Amino acid sequence: MLKIIILIFLCCNVWANDSFPPPFTAKYSLYAKGLPVGKGTRSLIAHENGKFEFISMAKTTGLAAFFRKISIKEQSIFTRINNKIQPLEYLYRQTGKKSRLRIVLFDWLKNIATNKFKDQIRHIPLEEDTLDKLLYQVVLMQELQEGKRELKYKVANKGKVSIYIPKFLGTESIKTGLGKFETLKYERASGNRRTTLWCAAKLHYLPVQVEHVEKDGNVFKMLLQWVHGL
16 A cells, blocks of 8 residues: 555656646536536546547537537647657547547658648648647647747648747636636737637646637637646
8 A cells, every 4th residue: 555655656746746737527518608518528648658648628518519519639649758758649539510530640850741631632741839720729728837838830731831829818808617727818810710728726627617719700608617636
């Protein structure tokens, strides 16, 4: 029993002294045009083989599912080398009225990422520190924990490496299912689309609220309801 307690203590200290987020699961409520439409989860998983998974899932529920049943899963498999995060595989799967599947495979020996979407295959020359569309949010949590406030990421996206620059918009208090959190507010704009993250310091800068505005003006939001591990 004493040995188990010591191992647990040492494991906890490893995560506590690291700016990298510890494994966690967070549950969210989803809203469209201000109305509740579904549920979502985000999970960071550490595997014994040294690999990690970051998974984001969302689906419509209740009356919204009756009219438009949609399920979206994003998954990033990655590793850490000298405290740097390196993506290995990215998957985006949407089912429901429209079905979509996108896979990006990262070959760091050849410095090539292979993007597979429908019948198209594109090869993306990789630059150092390139991430995938989901994984940059884990790095964002890590860098905010380290005290960084000016953020910039290289992301393999749709056959090329894009630059994501989340803009700091200040601080804001956000009411969630777990109470109020003081957050840092960041916004990333791409054309007419805009994504805003409210990241809570008390939860290792986990986004407790995420808002996405589409080019047609439709607003979608995720709001934290429950979290384990942070």
